[in-house]
Amino acid sequence: xxQAFSINFFRRKSLHYWLxxxxxxxxxxxxxxxxxxxxxxxxxxxxxxxxxxxxLGFILLPKxxxxxxxxxxxxxxxxxxxxxxxxxKTIALIYFSIELFRATPLSIDLADMLPIMKIxxxxxxxxxxxxxxxxxxxxxxGIQPIYLPAMWMPFAIPxxxxxxxxxxxxxxxxxxxxxFLTLIRPFKRPYPVALLSIIATLFFWWLFKADLYNFIPLxxxxxxxxxxxxxxxxxxxxxxWLIGISIALCTLSRYSFxxxxxxFAIYLLLEKKWKAIGQITLGGCVTVLLLxxxxxxxxxxxxxxxxPKEYINFSKRVWEDxxxxxxxxxxxxxxxxxxxxxxxxxLLVYCSFILPSLFxxxxxxxxxxxxxxxxxxxxASLKLALVVFYNLIDVPYLYLFYTSSFISLxxxxxxxxxxxxxxSEEMEMEAIKLG
Numbered sequence: 001x002x003q004a005f006s007i008n009f010f011r012r013k014s015l016h017y018w019l020x021x022x023x024x025x026x027x028x029x030x031x032x033x034x035x036x037x038x039x040x041x042x043x044x045x046x047x048x049x050x051x052x053x054x055x056l057g058f059i060l061l062p063k064x065x066x067x068x069x070x071x072x073x074x075x076x077x078x079x080x081x082x083x084x085x086x087x088x089k090t091i092a093l094i095y096f097s098i099e100l101f102r103a104t105p106l107s108i109d110l111a112d113m114l115p116i117m118k119i120x121x122x123x124x125x126x127x128x129x130x131x132x133x134x135x136x137x138x139x140x141x142g143i144q145p146i147y148l149p150a151m152w153m154p155f156a157i158p159x160x161x162x163x164x165x166x167x168x169x170x171x172x173x174x175x176x177x178x179x180f181l182t183l184i185r186p187f188k189r190p191y192p193v194a195l196l197s198i199i200a201t202l203f204f205w206w207l208f209k210a211d212l213y214n215f216i217p218l219x220x221x222x223x224x225x226x227x228x229x230x231x232x233x234x235x236x237x238x239x240x241w242l243i244g245i246s247i248a249l250c251t252l253s254r255y256s257f258x259x260x261x262x263x264f265a266i267y268l269l270l271e272k273k274w275k276a277i278g279q280i281t282l283g284g285c286v287t288v289l290l291l292x293x294x295x296x297x298x299x300x301x302x303x304x305x306x307x308p309k310e311y312i313n314f315s316k317r318v319w320e321d322x323x324x325x326x327x328x329x330x331x332x333x334x335x336x337x338x339x340x341x342x343x344x345x346x347l348l349v350y351c352s353f354i355l356p357s358l359f360x361x362x363x364x365x366x367x368x369x370x371x372x373x374x375x376x377x378x379x380a381s382l383k384l385a386l387v388v389f390y391n392l393i394d395v396p397y398l399y400l401f402y403t404s405s406f407i408s409l410x411x412x413x414x415x416x417x418x419x420x421x422x423x424s425e426e427m428e429m430e431a432i433k434l435g
Contacts, residue, residue, distance in 0.1 A: 016192045016416045019057040023408045024199045026050035030330055030401045031206040040327060044391075047330050047401075051387035054408050058380035059363060060373075061415045066183070066236040078185075085181045090174065096208035097170045097216065104217035106166075108139055111218040114165060117152040120145050121159040133299050146303045149291045150252035154223055169216055172226030176406050177204065179229050183236075183410060185417035192416040200409055207402070213329075219399045224254040228403050231257075232410045235379045240276045244283025251284075252291055254403065255304075256393075259352035260385035263360045264378055270364045308349075315341050315394040331396025341394065348392040356385040383407050 029047040033039055108115045116139060123132045135142045145152075158165040180200060186193045207215055215221065231246035250257055268277050292300055318325060319338035326334040336344040360381050366372040386404040393400065 015057060015060060016189075016412075017195070019054055019412055020192060020196050020199065020416065022050040022053040022057070023196070023405075023412055026054065026408060027199060027203050027405050030398060030405060031203065032210070034212055034328065034398075037328065040329070041334065044330050044332065044334065048387050048391045051383060051391075051404060051408070054411070055359075055380045055383040055387065058376045058383065058411060058415070061376060062418060063375040064236040064379070064414060065238070066233070066414055082181055086178050089177055089181065092204075093170055093174055093177075093208075097167070100208065100214075100217045101164050101166060104214055110214075112139055112143070113147075113220050114155075114218070115139060116143065116145050117147055117155050117220060118159060118165055120147065120152045121156040121165070124153070124156050125160045129295055132296060133303065144303070146300075146307055148252040148255075148300050148304060149296065150227065150249045151220060151223065151254070153291065155220075166217060169220060169222030172222035172224070172229075173207065173216070175226040176229040176410070179233055179410055180413045183413040183417065189417060196409075196412055196416055200413075203405065203409070213398045215399045215402065221254075221399045221402060224250075225403050225406050227253050228257075229406055229410055231382070232379065232407055235376075235382070236411075236414050240279035241283045243276075244280035244285075245287050247280065248284040248287035248291070252288065254400075256389045256400070256403070257382060257385050259354075259356050259389065260382050262353065263356035263381045263385065266357055267360050267364065267377055267381070270360075270368070311394045312341050312345050315345075318395050326396070329396050329398040330391065330401055331393055332391050333394065333396055344392060345394055348389070348394065351392060352385065352389045355388050356381045359384055379407075379411055383411070 026047060029043040029050070033043045104110070106114055106118070116136060119136050119138065120132050123129075123134075133145055135144050154168045154171075155165045158167050177200075184193050184197065186197070227246065227249040231243070231250055234242035234246045247261065251261075265277075268280075315333070316338060319341070333344060360377060363374050363377045363380075367374040367377075383404070386407060390396065390401050390404055
């Protein structure tokens with residue numbers, strides 16, 4: 001029994017380093033690896049494998065129990081250290097962002113997402129709520145805005161203040177990196193935390209200084225990163241109200257995790273968490289009502305529901321106009337080619353809904369029937385859902401993949417900071433149960 005305990009303890013400790021290495025490779029694939037175009041097809045295969053390793057690793061780690069109350073999580077000196085780190089990070093964010101904004105002005109010729117949302121936000125600020133989703137004559141002769149409220153509404157703040165709207169994108173990244181600095185405990189397990197922090201710093205540097213595709217100045221994805229980071233925090237904490245609100249915010253922005261929702265529902269049902277189901281459902285529904293249904297009715301949902309029908313045609317146009325694009329980023333679209341777009345889209349739909357739910361069912365069967373120790377199944381299935389969705393997406397814009405990277409980063413920030421004695425106590429309890 002002691003020998004089995006020692007082996008398991010050693011494996012649990014080394015698992016941190018394997019997962020950090022997987023995250024390092026995963027982030028390399030969507031950042032610095034793109035500087036070598038000949039490597040991109042190989043990295044496209046490696047990338048989802050690393051994501052799956054991280055997802056599987058989450059279920060082998062101890063059960064997450066992060067406290068939202070600061071006094072329960074950090075000592076006074078720990079709070080001061082984090083505040084200093086967040087302050088330094090904020091200064092760097094502001095400095096680099098100003099540089100990016102000056103170098104890349106908003107223009108529909110470069111990317112039309114932010115200009116579209118700026119007009120939607122301007123209509124909202126001017127009190128023209130009923131006209132927010134009307135066509136926009138100023139852009140491409142009358143484009144139909146389709147963005148859901150949680151995506152564009154935050155941009156109403158800088159529009160009302162007459163400042164650059166891209167500070168909202170920076171704000172989403174600020175939240176994500178601040179959560180990272182809050183979750184890590186460098187003095188509990190210094191070596192793995194230091195290694196993860198180095199990778200996080202390189203990732204930060206890429207987004208602000210080395211990015212080939214202008215993630216910050218041209219896209220709105222920072223706000224999506226913020227929402228998904230909040231969802232990770234809520235899953236680590238287990239606060240059902242916050243989980244419900246986070247799910248609603250993610251759904252009303254970038255619904256790439258849509259296949260995870262039924263998987264999560266299956267998990268809650270199998271665990272018989274009736275109170276959690278009620279709180280999550282109520283929290284999510286109230287958020288959707290307040291942000292979407294009450295001010296705008298069903299029109300945003302109707303527009304987004306009709307959008308999947310256009311994905312195949314849109315993908316065909318991108319293949320015709322920008323053939324090389326598919327070989328400059330991740331995603332399996334390059335392997336399907338323009339002849340098999342319909343097949344790829346079908347796989348996207350079916351795999352996105354089937355695989356996360358199947359994963360949860362298998363994990364729960366191993367846990368309940370065969371008494372395997374499996375934790376953090378919701379977080380692991382969320383990571384899996386994003387890996388499946390983004391690797392099969394019709395048009396794999398690079399900026400979409402960074403959300404999945406932040407899921408890995410925040411999850412690992414928490415788990416690699418768990419002290420060694422936590423593992424030893426858990427493994428000792430398992431050994432005692434096994435007799």
